[in-house]
Every structure is written in structure tokens, then in C-alpha cells.
Amino acid sequence: MKISDLWIINILLLMSFVTTTSSCHSQNKKTEIQSQAKDSQIDEYVVEIFEDSKGNLWFGTINKGAARYDGKVLTYFTIENGLIGNTVTSFAEDKEGVMWFGTHSGLSKYDGKNFTNFTDKDGLVNNRISELLIDKTGNIWVGTWEGVSKLNGTTFSNFPIPKPDITLLPYQLTMKDWITEIIEDKQGNIWFSRDGYGVCKYDGKSFTHYTKKDGLASNNVQVIHEDSQGNLWFGSRVSEKDNPNQDGRTGDGGLSRFDGKTFTRFDSIKGLNKNDIYAINEDKKGNIWIGANGLGAYCYDGKDFTLFSKTDRADLMTYGYGIQNIFVDKKENIWFGLSGGLFRLQEDSITNVSQNGPWN
Numbered sequence: 259m260k261i262s263d264l265w266i267i268n269i270l271l272l273m274s275f276v277t278t279t280s281s282c283h284s285q286n287k288k289t290e291i292q293s294q295a296k297d298s299q300i301d302e303y304v305v306e307i308f309e310d311s312k313g314n315l316w317f318g319t320i321n322k323g324a325a326r327y328d329g330k331v332l333t334y335f336t337i338e339n340g341l342i343g344n345t346v347t348s349f350a351e352d353k354e355g356v357m358w359f360g361t362h363s364g365l366s367k368y369d370g371k372n373f374t375n376f377t378d379k380d381g382l383v384n385n386r387i388s389e390l391l392i393d394k395t396g397n398i399w400v401g402t403w404e405g406v407s408k409l410n411g412t413t414f415s416n417f418p419i420p421k422p423d424i425t426l427l428p429y430q431l432t433m434k435d436w437i438t439e440i441i442e443d444k445q446g447n448i449w450f451s452r453d454g455y456g457v458c459k460y461d462g463k464s465f466t467h468y469t470k471k472d473g474l475a476s477n478n479v480q481v482i483h484e485d486s487q488g489n490l491w492f493g494s495r496v497s498e499k500d501n502p503n504q505d506g507r508t509g510d511g512g513l514s515r516f517d518g519k520t521f522t523r524f525d526s527i528k529g530l531n532k533n534d535i536y537a538i539n540e541d542k543k544g545n546i547w548i549g550a551n552g553l554g555a556y557c558y559d560g561k562d563f564t565l566f567s568k569t570d571r572a573d574l575m576t577y578g579y580g581i582q583n584i585f586v587d588k589k590e591n592i593w594f595g596l597s598g599g600l601f602r603l604q605e606d607s608i609t610n611v612s613q614n615g616p617w618n
Contacts, residue, residue: 298613300325304595307585308349310357315587317600318346324359332613340373342366350390350398358398360387365400381414383407391440393448401437406450419450419458422467424477429500430454439482451479457492473521475512475531483538485546490516493535493548508532513548527563529553537584541592549581555594571598571610
């Protein structure tokens with residue numbers, strides 16, 4: 259997921275959380291360091307959640323590396339075990355079951371026993387990684403703060419993406435090459451979102467740009483999700499919040515949906531317009547889950563939006579809800595990575611999951 263120094267500063271001010279009612283309802287070596295702490299958070303900030311082919315759940319954290327829950331034991335992987343960095347922003351698994359970790363210090367490959375690490379010295383365009391994708395042919399795409407690197411076999415190559423005709427504001431220039439998301443759609447197109455430059459589709463030969471002029475809520479796209487119907491959902495942030503002048507920190511952001519021809523926005527729904535959205539996912543029933551910064555999580559069943567904002571962590575009610583990741587596992591559990599820890603939907607409440615659980 260998509261973290262930056264500006265983002266970290268923002269979430270330090272925005273603790274987080276979420277909940278529910280309605281038809282949008284969840285069903286219910288020295289290579290390892292096992293957690294011994296009782297009732298402490300997975301980490302203060304959980305920014306990425308991933309399930310591997312063996313059913314292990316992985317949690318990317320800002321401070322504690324990668325945490326893996328195998329159904330019984332929570333295990334941390336950090337620089338002490340060989341991981342290249344303790345800020346883990348993305349996960350991927352290749353066809354051999356090898357895990358890949360994107361961090362703010364480079365790329366790590368983990369075969370179950372040993373780590374192999376890669377940095378700019380090995381060809382990465384930048385060590386600050388924000389996103390990973392392994393496509394259907396096995397290529398590994400690495401999104402960084404300075405563009406994209408592609409690993410084909412054993413060699414990294416830079417993958418330059420042309421820029422649309424957009425003039426960034428002076429305070430946006432540090433973000434000009436920040437890749438926030440990479441996905442592969444059902445047709446095999448690769449989509450890139452870049453903070454400040456909207457989204458770009460690569461069909462293997464040419465690039466197609468989509469920006470605010472085409473219907474995006476904002477050019478500062480943070481997340482892309484393709485739903486089961488083939489629609490693309492885009493979550494954007496308000497770029498004006500980076501303005502050093504406090505009086506100028508309002509602008510467009512929020513949720514957009516693209517059916518291949520037309521963009522739809524949801525400006526009438528509180529929190530889905532002029533707001534930051536970092537997380538979108540879909541459950542097995544086809545409900546779309548959207549993290550609305552400051553409010554909670556919406557569940558969209560195709561007709562209605564239901565806001566989830568109930569929690570067992572009363573202290574979080576004092577702060578805004580900073581949802582960084584939403585994940586639906588194979589058992590239909592809905593997980594939330596928040597500024598404030600790890601949470602899971604239980605009946606009509608978002609329940610805090612500490613190192614000691616509850617896991618079930």
C-alpha cells in the first residue's frame with residue numbers, strides 16, 4: 259500500500275477504525291521471531307494485508323517488519339532475520355510459493371528459509387518501494403517513489419511511463435514519480451496510478467492516460483480495484499492537503515468508478531467526495547468496501563452505501579478513521595489495516611485484533 263512521509267505525518271494525526279449493519283455483512287531458523295507480548299498491537303500502523311497460497315495471513319507494518327499469522331502463531335520477520343527493511347508496504351507471491359516484500363529500504367525475496375535482498379545497486383530505480391505486482395506471465399513489477407522497475411527472470415530494468423499533460427502545483431513536485439498502485443486487469447492490461455498524474459493503462463504496446471479531465475475524482479489516485487463485473491474503482495486523495503498554506507488545504511478527492519467508457523462519481527455520499535480514500539476491496543457477495551478517511555468504511559451492495567463505524571476500541575472514537583487497507587480472506591473474514599492497529603469485522607462491529615487476538 260501507499261505510504262509516504264506526508265502520509266505518515268497525516269496518520270500520526272488521524273488514528274483509525276470502522277463497523278456495520280445491513281445486507282453488507284461478513285460471514286463469519288533464526289529466520290523467525292515469535293511474538294511474546296500480550297495484548298499489544300500488531301503495530302501502531304498496519305498498512306498492507308495479504309494471504310498466501312498456504313492460507314497464512316501477512317501484515318505489513320511501519321515499524322515492525324512483516325507479521326505472519328499461520329492460524330496458530332504470530333511470527334515477525336524483521337531486519338534481524340534478514341528482511342531488508344522494517345517498513346513493509348507490499349507483498350506478492352510467485353508461482354513457486356516464494357514471497358516478495360516491498361519495503362522502504364528495497365526488495366526482499368523469501369523462500370521460506372532465507373532472504374535475498376535487492377536495492378538500487380541491483381537495478382531498482384529506487385529503494386523506497388510502494389507497490390508490487392506479479393503478472394500472469396511471472397514478471398515482477400516494482401512501484402517506487404521514482405517510477406517502475408520490472409524484473410524479468412534475474413534482471414531489473416526501468417519501465418518509464420509517459421506523463422499526461424498535467425501541471426503540478428509547486429508543493430506537489432516531490433510526488434511526481436510516486437507509484438501508488440499497480441494491478442493487472444482481466445484482459446491482461448497493466449494499470450499504474452501515480453500521485454498527481456492520475457492512472458495509466460498499458461496494453462503491452464501503448465499507454466492510455468485517464469485524469470480528472472476524464473472524470474477521476476482527483477489526479478492523486480491511491481488505490482485501484484477491479485471488481486467481479488470488470489468495473490475499475492479508483493480511490494483518490496486531496497492533493498491540496500499538501501499545501502503549506504493551511505487555508506488552501508481543501509479540494510477534490512474521493513471515489514470514482516470506470517466501466518470502460520464512463521466515469522461515475524459518488525459525490526452525494528458523505529466522505530466519498532473531497533476526501534482521502536486509500537482502500538477498496540470486494541467480498542465474495544460482490545459488495546464493494548471503501549475506506550472513507552475520517553468516517554469509517556462503506557459497504558456498497560450495488561444500490562446502497564452502508565457506513566461501518568462501530569468499534570470495541572473506544573479510544574479510537576476520539577480520532578478520525580484512517581483506513582489504509584481492506585482485505586477479504588478466503589474464509590470471508592474482512593480485515594482492516596488502520597492507523598491504530600489491525601481490526602476485523604465481527605457481526606456489526608470492527609474488532610481490534612492485537613498480538614493476542616481475537617483471531618476467530
